[in-house]
Amino acid sequence: MQYALLKKDHLNDFISKLAQEQKVVAPVSRGFGQFSFEEVADASRIILKHIPTILPPKKYFMPQEETLLEYNLSEGQSMEAVVECQKMVLFGVHTCDLAGIQCLNIAFSERPKDFNYLIRKNKIAIVGLECNDYCDEYASCSLMDNHFPNGGYDLFFTDLGDFFIVHVNTQLGDELIEKTKVFERADKSHMDTLAKMREKKRGIFKNEVDIDHQELEPLFKKSQNSKVWDELNKRCVACANCTNVCPSCYCFDVTDELQLDLKHGKRYRRWDSCQNEGFAKVSGGESFREKRGERQKHRYYRKFLYPMAKFARFFCTGCGRCSRTCMAKINLKETIRSLITEKA
Amino acid sequence: MKKIAIRDSEYEPKKSRILRTKRMTATEKLFEIALPGGKSLDHEPGQFVEVSVFGVGEAPISVSSSPTKRGSFELCIRKVGRVTEALHRLEAGDDVGIRGPFGKGFSVRILEGNDLLFVAGGLGIVPLRSLINYVIDNRRDFGTVNILLGCKTPKDMLFNEEVDEWNKRLDVKLNCTVDKADPAWKGNVGLITSLIPGINLDPDRTFGVVVGPPIMYRFVIKELLAKKIPERQILVSLERHMKCGLGKCGHCQIENLYCCQDGPVFTYDKIKNLKGAL
Numbered sequence: 001m002q003y004a005l006l007k008k009d010h011l012n013d014f015i016s017k018l019a020q021e022q023k024v025v026a027p028v029s030r031g032f033g034q035f036s037f038e039e040v041a042d043a044s045r046i047i048l049k050h051i052p053t054i055l056p057p058k059k060y061f062m063p064q065e066e067t068l069l070e071y072n073l074s075e076g077q078s079m080e081a082v083v084e085c086q087k088m089v090l091f092g093v094h095t096c097d098l099a100g101i102q103c104l105n106i107a108f109s110e111r112p113k114d115f116n117y118l119i120r121k122n123k124i125a126i127v128g129l130e131c132n133d134y135c136d137e138y139a140s141c142s143l144m145d146n147h148f149p150n151g152g153y154d155l156f157f158t159d160l161g162d163f164f165i166v167h168v169n170t171q172l173g174d175e176l177i178e179k180t181k182v183f184e185r186a187d188k189s190h191m192d193t194l195a196k197m198r199e200k201k202r203g204i205f206k207n208e209v210d211i212d213h214q215e216l217e218p219l220f221k222k223s224q225n226s227k228v229w230d231e232l233n234k235r236c237v238a239c240a241n242c243t244n245v246c247p248s249c250y251c252f253d254v255t256d257e258l259q260l261d262l263k264h265g266k267r268y269r270r271w272d273s274c275q276n277e278g279f280a281k282v283s284g285g286e287s288f289r290e291k292r293g294e295r296q297k298h299r300y301y302r303k304f305l306y307p308m309a310k311f312a313r314f315f316c317t318g319c320g321r322c323s324r325t326c327m328a329k330i331n332l333k334e335t336i337r338s339l340i341t342e343k344a
Numbered sequence: 345m346k347k348i349a350i351r352d353s354e355y356e357p358k359k360s361r362i363l364r365t366k367r368m369t370a371t372e373k374l375f376e377i378a379l380p381g382g383k384s385l386d387h388e389p390g391q392f393v394e395v396s397v398f399g400v401g402e403a404p405i406s407v408s409s410s411p412t413k414r415g416s417f418e419l420c421i422r423k424v425g426r427v428t429e430a431l432h433r434l435e436a437g438d439d440v441g442i443r444g445p446f447g448k449g450f451s452v453r454i455l456e457g458n459d460l461l462f463v464a465g466g467l468g469i470v471p472l473r474s475l476i477n478y479v480i481d482n483r484r485d486f487g488t489v490n491i492l493l494g495c496k497t498p499k500d501m502l503f504n505e506e507v508d509e510w511n512k513r514l515d516v517k518l519n520c521t522v523d524k525a526d527p528a529w530k531g532n533v534g535l536i537t538s539l540i541p542g543i544n545l546d547p548d549r550t551f552g553v554v555v556g557p558p559i560m561y562r563f564v565i566k567e568l569l570a571k572k573i574p575e576r577q578i579l580v581s582l583e584r585h586m587k588c589g590l591g592k593c594g595h596c597q598i599e600n601l602y603c604c605q606d607g608p609v610f611t612y613d614k615i616k617n618l619k620g621a622l
Contacts, residue, residue, distance in 0.1 A: 067347065068355040071398045077439050079398070081353030084345045112354045112590045119350065224619065251594030254355075254587055258399040265399045267355070274594055282585050283403075283424040286558050288598070288620050298597075306600035 002168040003194075004177055005186040006157070011164070012043040015091065017180040023088040025060065027053055037090070046092065048159055051135040052319045056097050056247035057090055061104055061121055062271075068116060068254070069267040085120040089176070091127040096141045096319035098128055098152040100247025103307070103315050107250055125172055128153035132197060133204055138320030140333050142205040145213055146318050148198070158194055165194045208318075209336045216314065219339055220305040228338045233293025235328040240273035242322035242330070243299060248315040249273070274298050300335065354590050357396045357441025363416055364436050368502055371423045372467075373432050374408070378416040379442060385417045389475035390449030390581055390609045394589050395419065395431065396441030403427040404586040404604070407445060408470045410477035420470045420502065446589040450475045450553060450579055450609050452482075458549050459487035461573075463564050465494045465536050465556025469502050471581055471608075472555045476510070483515055490543055491518045494536030494556075498522055498529045536560070540567035547572035555581045561622045565612060578612035582621065 006014060018024050025037045028045040035050040037057055063084065071079035093101075101121075108117035128149060131141075141147040149156050154173035157164045165186055168174050177183045211219065243249040253272035258265040272279065275295050280288040289295045303316035316332070323331040364376040379385060385393070385407065392406040403425065409418035423432045434440065452475070460479060464472045479486050491510060495501055501520070511518045519539050521532035532539065536556070552568040554561060561580055568578050584596035586604035596603035599618045601610075615621040 068353070069357075070347075073398055077359055077398055077441075079356065079359070079441070080349050081351075081356035082347040083350050083353075084347050086345050107592065110591070114590065114592060115350050115353055116355070119348070250592070252588075252592070253595075254402065254593070256399055256401045262399070267396075267398075267402075269593075272593070272595075274597075279595060280585065280597075282583050283422075283428070284557065284583065286583070288584065294620070301599070309600060 002174075003186040003191065004166045004168055004183040005190055006164045006166055006183050008162055008164065010182040011046075013182045014043070014180050015040060015046065016042040017182070018089050018176065021179075023086060024091060025088060026091040030054065037092075040091075048092070048129065050092075052094065052096065052139075052321050052324070054325075055245060056100050056319065056321065057093055058100060058104060058247050058250075060088065060090060060124060061101060062108075062117060062250055062252075065268055065270040066116065067266045067268045071265050071267070072263055073258075073265065074263040083116045083119045085123045087123045089125045089127060092129045092157075093126055093153065094129060094131055094135075094319070095149050096139070096144075096146045096317040097247050098126070099144070099146040099150065099317040100319065101126070102152045103248035103313065103317070104250055106311050106313065107248075125176060126153045126155075127173075127176075128156040130156065130158040132159060132201060136320070136324075138323045138331075138333075139318060140208040140316075140320060141318035143208050143211070143213060143216075144314055144316055144318030147201070147205045158197065160190070160193050160197060163190070165190055209333050209340070211336065211340055216304050216336070217308045219336070219343065220301060222343060223339045226339055226342055228335060228342060229293040229297040231293075231338070232296040232330060232335070233291050235330055236275070236292040236296050237328050238275050238277060238292050238295065239327055240275040241325040241327065243273040243275055244271060245321040245325050247317050247319055247321070248303070251279075274302070296330070355443070355588075357394070357402075357443045359439050360442045362434055362436050362438050362440060365434070368420065369500060372502060373421055373423070375419045375421060375431070375434075375440075376416050377419065377440065377442065382415050384414045385411075385442075385445055387411055387417070387445035387474075388449035389452065389478050390471055391445035391447050392471075392586065392589075392604075392608065393419070393442050393444035393446065394586075395421075395427070396443070397427055397430040397434070398441065400430040401427045402441070402443075402587075403431075404446075404589065406471035406474075406581075406608075408473050410474050410481055412478055412481040420467075420473075422467060444589060446586070447604055447608050448606065450581075452478060455479075455551055455553075456485050457487065458551050458577075459546060460489050461543065461545060461550055461552045461568075462489070462491045463536060463540070463552065463554045463556070463568075464492070465560040465564075466496070466500070467502075468555030468557070468560070468581075469493060472553065473503060473506070475553065480510070480513070480516070487549060488545075489516045490545070491516060492536055492539045492543075493518070493520045494522070494539075496523045498526050535563070537563045537567050540564070540571065543571070545571060545573075547574070550577065552578045554578065558583060558622070565622070575613035575616065576611045580610055580612060580615070580622075581608045582610060582615075584608070
C-alpha cells in the first residue's frame with residue numbers, strides 16, 4: 001500500500017506531461033448535463049464531478065467496431081488475424097466503471113480466450129477517481145457494493161479539496177508518478193483526511209433498494225415467471241440503449257466488408273444487443289426471444305443471475321446508465337423493487 | 345489505430361479446400377472439405393464448424409461425416425441466407441475458411457454399449473448422420489440401432505443412397521415417413537412421432553437421440569418419455585445462431601447456457617426447465 005499526494009494545481013501538469021507521450025482520455029462535458037470520455041491534451045476540459053459518462057470506458061477496451069481479420073482475395077485468400085490497440089491512459093474512472101472493466105476482463109479471459117480484448121486491455125493504464133457523494137438518483141452502486149474502490153486500477157485519485165490522495169496500486173501506476181514528477185509524499189494528516197471522508201461517505205451511501213446484496217440472486221431465481229416482465233414487455237421499445245451504455249454488456253456481431261477493389265477486405269465485430277429483435281433469430285426464421293419482455297428479462301438475468309453461477313459476481317455495477325438512458329423510463333431500481341413487492 | 349498481427353487468434357479460420365461437391369436437393373448441397381495439410385478435423389459427432397466465405401461472412405454448420413472418416417469431412421448446407429448462398433456457388437477446388445470444431449457433441453463414450461433410437465426430422469439427419477455412421481463403423485460397440493427419419497416430402501429426403509445402405513443392413517432397423525407422399529413413395533405417411541409407439545425397446549438401456557426443427561422436439565420427447573426412456577438418456581441438438589463459437593457474442597445463449605460451448609447437444613434433463621430451450 002502506497003499513497004502519494006497531488007496538489008490540485010498540479011493536475012494540469014500531470015495530464016499534459018502524460019499527454020505529450022501517449023493518448024490520455026478523461027471525462028469532459030458534452031453539455032446538457034452529459035459527459036463522455038474524450039482525448040485531452042491537458043486538464044482544462046476535464047470535469048472531476050460528473051455523472052457516469054454517456055458510454056462507459058468499455059469503448060476503449062472493446063471498441064464499438066474493431067477489425068478481427070484482414071484478407072486479400074487476390075493472393076489466394078491470404079488472411080491475417082489482427083488486434084487494433086493503442087497505449088493510453090484512462091483518467092477519471094469511477095468505481096462503478098472499474099467494476100465494469102473487471103466484468104469484461106472476466107468474460108473475455110474465460111476460455112476460449114479473446115486475445116483481441118486481452119492484448120488491448122494491457123495497453124491501457126487506468127486511473128480511478130473516487131465518488132465522495134452520489135452522482136445522481138439513478139445510481140445503485142452501494143447495493144452492488146461498488147461505491148468504494150475494490151482494485152482494478154493502476155492509480156486511484158480521491159479528491160480532498162485542495163489535493164488528491166493517490167493510491168499507487170501497481171508498478172505501472174508508480175511509473176506514471178515517477179515519469180511526471182508532480183507528486184508529493186502523503187503524510188499522516190492527509191491520510192486522516194482520507195479516512196474522515198470515507199467515514200462520512202459510509203453515512204451517505206446506503207442500499208438504494210431495500211434488499212440485501214446477497215438476496216439479489218435468490219430474488220431473480222424465483223422471479224422467472226414474474227408479471228414484472230410482462231409489464232416491461234409493454235413498455236420496452238427495443239432501442240438497445242440500455243445494453244449499449246452498460247459497462248458489462250459485451251455481445252457483438254461479426255461482419256465482413258470488402259473494399260471496392262473486391263480484393264481487400266476485413267472481418268470486424270461491432271456491438272450488438274440482445275434487445276434487438278433479430279438477435280436470437282436463426283436462419284430458419286425462428287426467433288428464440290421474440291417478446292421484448294423476454295429480452296428485458298434476459299438482460300436482467302445476465303446481470304443478476306447467470307454470472308453469479310459462472311463467475312460468482314454480479315454483472316450489474318450500479319452505475320445507473322440503463323435507467324438514465326431508457327426512452328421508456330424503465331428503471332433498474334424500480335424493477336428490483338417491483339420484484340421484491342411481488343414476492344413479499 | 346495501430347494494428348498488430350496476432351497468432352493463435354480464435355477468430356482466424358484455416359484456409360481449407362473443397363474436394364468435392366454434390367447437389368442433394370433443390371436447396372441442399374454436400375461439400376467434402378480438407379483442412380490444410382490433410383489434417384483431421386478430429387471432431388465429435390454433433391459438433392459444428394464455422395465456415396467462412398471471405399467478403400461475405402461466416403456461418404455455423406454441423407459436421408455431417410463421421411470422425412471415423414479421416415483426412416476430410418463433409419458439410420451438408422442448405423441455401424438459406426447470404427453466406428450459404430455464396431457457399432452454394434463454390435465448387436471443388438475452391439477454398440473456404442474453417443474454424444472449429446466447436447461445442448459439445450454426442451458423447452459416444454456414454455452411448456457405448458447401449459441401444460440407440462435415432463429420430464431425425466428434416467435437416468436433423470445432417471448432424472445425426474455423423475453419429476449414425478460412427479455407430480455403424482463401430483457397430484459391435486453398441487446395442488440395437490433404430491433409425492426414424494422424417495421429412496416433408498420424398499423430394500426433401502437427404503442421403504438417399506446411404507439411407508438405402510443402412511436399410512439393407514441386418515444390424516440396423518430403419519423407418520422413414522413423409523408429411524406428404526408422392527405416387528412413387530412406398531413408405532409411411534404422417535408425422536415422425538407416429539413411428540415411436542410401435543418401436544420395441546428396453547427403456548433402461550436405450551438412448552433417444554433427437555435432431556430436427558425446433559417445433560419437433562416437444563412432441564418427440566413426449567413420445568420418448570411415454571416409452572419410459574429416462575430424461576438423461578434423451579439427447580437433443582438445439583439450433584441457435586452460433587456466431588462466434590466461443591461463448592462470447594451472446595447470440596446463441598439459452599438462459600445461462602451458450603449453445604456453441606455448452607451445446608449444441610444437451611441431455612433433456614439439463615434443459616427441460618430452461619425457458620425458451622425447447
